[in-house]
Amino acid sequence: MARTTERTRQEAQAGDGAGMHLHMRTLHPPVPIPYLTKEEMTNTARAATARLPGTPAAKDLVFYGGLGALAVAGALEWPVALAVGGATWLVRSGRRQQKETHEGQEKRPRVPGGR
Template identity: 45%
Template structure:
């Protein structure tokens, strides 16, 4: 391409851009927005009074045991007061949860093993008849 043709093509591009700005009223910004589907429960006043016990039971089932809740609350309080750094508190809380779950799983496995043993008696505890010879005497 020669310099003259290059200059002409740049001039045409500039004119086209100016025409677009005139028609569009300036620069255009295209924005994309996300609209996620979030289910919102519909609660009536009657639901509040008739299902209050069931709702409270469902809400408290999501909370940890009171002793555990107190422990994690104390750990968080110590962190907020500055007695513990947050990475240390996080490590202590995570380690406690892992150990607690592992101990619970081990205890459940032991209980299941004991129940299985009780359901099937040991071979030595079974009552078996002594075997008798099946020989018959010939006369």
């Protein structure tokens, strides 16, 4: 070990810098990464939404709030989040309108032989 120290000192004094090394220790802590399956995600989402009040508005609030949080966090670009939110709103309002129209037609009594 003494010879190595002498040689390193001599090389450092030579001025070419070829013998100088900087040793750094790096820390690599174990970071467990959970593996999530589709079923686990679905079950977790169902359990979370089941605790909400029964109104569709509360579930919509969670959906749009999550979409906004993804956009703020940078996981989604804001134009994509806006497009997804707008398309979802259009589809849901169209379904609600169809459902209301369909329910209204079922309530009317049907006249035999007529419309």
